[in-house]
Amino acid sequence: MSEKLAIYGGPKAKTTPNIPMYPGGLEIGEEEKKQVLEVLDTKYLFRYYGPAGVESKVRLFENGFKEKMGAKYALATSSCTGALVSALVACGIGPGDEVIVTGYTFFASCAAAVAAKAIPVIAEIDETLTMDVADMEKKITPATKGIVAVHMRGMPCDMDAVMAVARKHNLRVIEDCAQACGATYKGQYVGTFGDCGCFSFQYHKTITAGEGGMILTNDARLYDRCCSYHDTAACWRPDRFAEQRFEGELFCGSNFRMSELTGAVMLAQLGRLDRLNAAMRSHQRRIIDQIQDTRGIRIRPATDPEGDTGICLMFFLDAPEKVGPFVEALKAEGVDAAGVFNSGIPDWHIYAHWKHVIQKKAPTAVTCPWECPYHKGPSVEYTPDMNPNTLAYLGRVVHLDIPAQMTDEDCDMIAKAINKVAAVLA
DSSP states (O other): OOOOOGGGTOOOSOOSOOOOSOTTGGGOOHHHHHHHHHHHHHTOOSTTSOSTTOOOHHHHHHHHHHHHHTOSEEEEESOHHHHHHHHHHHTTOOTTOEEEEESBSOTHHHHHHHHTTOEEEEEOBOTTSSBOHHHHHHTOOTTEEEEEEEOGGGOOOOHHHHHHHHHHHTOEEEEEOTTOTTOEETTEETTSSSSEEEEEOBTTSSSOSBSOEEEEESOHHHHHHHHHHHBTTOTTSSSTTSOOSSTTSOOOOOBOBOOHHHHHHHHHHHTTHHHHHHHHHHHHHHHHHHHTTOTTOEEOOOSOTTTOOOOEEEEEOSSGGGHHHHHHHHHHTTOOEEESOOTTSOOTTBGGGOHHHHTTOOSSSSOTTTSOTTOOSSOOOOOTTSOHHHHHHHHTEEEEEOOTTOOHHHHHHHHHHHHHHHHHHO
16 A cells, blocks of 8 residues: 655655755865965966966866866866857858757757857757757758757767767767766767867856856867867967967957866866766665666666766656656655656746747847858748657656765655655656
């Protein structure tokens, strides 16, 4: 006989407080203070010049990050959006080009393509909630120049399949690793498969300085071009006023430079990455081990279970109408849970709510990039229901964050709550 649910007056399964999902933010302490105070004490606030004899914290962070991830080059930026725009431009993507983006990602993945003056084409996700590579390939046209492969909610895409299609069609690949810092695919860190990998250090991310981003690449020319776009004043060049060293090195860009204060915090946070990911993976596995055979739910399948960062637990119910009651019952049990897609609740992570793109909004009367004489082929059109598989998958998902600061007791109580609710409502 099933236990009486808390929502119907029964006892709560989880009696400990829920922990906010700020893995690195909750760990900020003496090491971050030490690094920041060194910046203030030396008055070296700008990475490219300042008091003599002081080493840049941003440069130290870049060096540590690229060594950690196994890449040749790293460029710190002010945000992941800035990293994505810089990477797209560096890859030669611009007016007239199409870029394929998944329909389940934060809107910035799509907005970055628009900022590069390219037209986003929105592809389906599969049951892993990452790129449906078969649908991605169907949406390739002669105008397609690149793919933004998003490692969504901590899980790596099927990068073997993505890269095979990209090589077949001679496409650039930019990896959006904003939510997957430290994830691996077949033992290799995400962000090192494509032409460029882009990372976020915004406050919700695993390691954080509140804001910040990073670009990884193994291509020296792409690195230089990323530098050009992220710093149009060319402070990064050995001789900022010299003639360009190769065709395409210098052009008008923007300012997406990382500050020394941000670099100082990130230098400390980088040392926490492995421990945070190990904790989240352990918590996620402990919960999954207790619910994987529960009737009525299906755990999100993984492209690489060992490479998932473990930042969340996502599982499917067999019908979307069950998600709302299931989530409310979990909350009553003391578990902070949520559904993923509700057509009536805007969420910038789901393409159906991207009104900016669906309605082709622009800051001027000329709707660039969609109104572009360089674009060859049919007009790219959007509707909120254009990717039905994406909405169908997301409509059946229950989502739980997995903070690194949880205890084994928390995990066991969460698993108990899921099993308790599933016995009645799944």
